[in-house]
Amino acid sequence: MRDHDTEQTPGPGRARRADAERTVRAILAAAERVLSQEPGATMERIAAEAGVARTTVHRRFASREDLVSSLTVLAAQQLEAAVLAGRPDSAPPLVALHEVTAHVLRIKRTWRFAMGVRSDHPEVVRVHTDTRARCVTLFRRARDAGAVRPDVDPDWASRVYYGLIHAAAEDLAEEPAPAELDAAAARVVDTLLTGLGAGDRTTHRAD
Template identity: 60%
Template sequence: MTVQKQQAKRPLRADTERTVRTILEAAERVLAANPAATMEQLARATGVARTTVHRRFATREALLDELTGWAARQFAGAVDAARPDAAPLVALYQVTANVLRVKTDWSFAMNRTAEDGHPEAARLHAEVRATCARLFRRAQEAGVLRPDIDLDWTRRVYYGLIHEAAKEGVEGGDADALATRVVDTLLRGAGAPGGLAGA
């Protein structure tokens, strides 16, 4: 293991962590608006000395790699903070709201995570999927979801609803209101009561 990799494993000092977060937040803002932004553009946007940015991240790829990992950690932390083992309906709403906040705040990095093969991000996303699968099983057992529903299909529909809601979040939508819409659409659907009777 190289010295650089050994250093990367050590916890960052509080002031260093603040600087790294400042750099990553600025990079997210710039890249969300212009995914082709150069390292120089990213460094200028941070508000910290350009030498500091280059000392922390030697290349654009190194910065993107850390941004991807950071967003994945925020994503996994948001799911854990929602207490996914709480009462299923409460947990479903809180997980949805928390995830929407992360997907809105880190939209560039979250979209990149799905395609760049980042090992830590892949592991964290797999853990979140497993947590979601447990939550949906508990929701079914508690009667929140129908007993005959296909849970895998239902989760994929849920992910699609979150993806669409996150687009509205990026455009200024409120995460709590969007979470309510996602959960309501998932549980009630779009059909009118008794709508099939008139078919």
């Protein structure tokens, strides 16, 4: 089990001291900032951004791979929390869609780099699988509620949804205000459901 631990802990049963915990957080946050702008940045650069010595980074993360891995796990956990906060399984479909979107947009913006890395860490895989499933379920509920066309492929719907979120996250500020998040989420949901076409929905199907 210890194989899956990415961060280094002092002793077998020992807990980390509070300041060390803070250091770890600082390093992860710094790594996200630096790597999102320069994916190949060195440990030196990350350490500097975090305000610690390079050796300290190596004390907490055995290798560069470990650091990135921890980063993806952290982002995945944040993502899961954001999705769950939107109550995708219990709230009315369209309400849930809006809430989930707003929450995910914030996380996606904050952990831009980490969310873009394909990780095979079991925890990350689990979260992505679960999230995908929740997404499909949500669209199914929306369909049953008559909000989504019956013939829409859930897989395609998910892809489109992810794509729209990605697009919307692009032009968000680094720390968007709640109002901005709401507006962006509304735009995403609106585009997702009605598209950009004019009123007549059959116009372009004439051919």
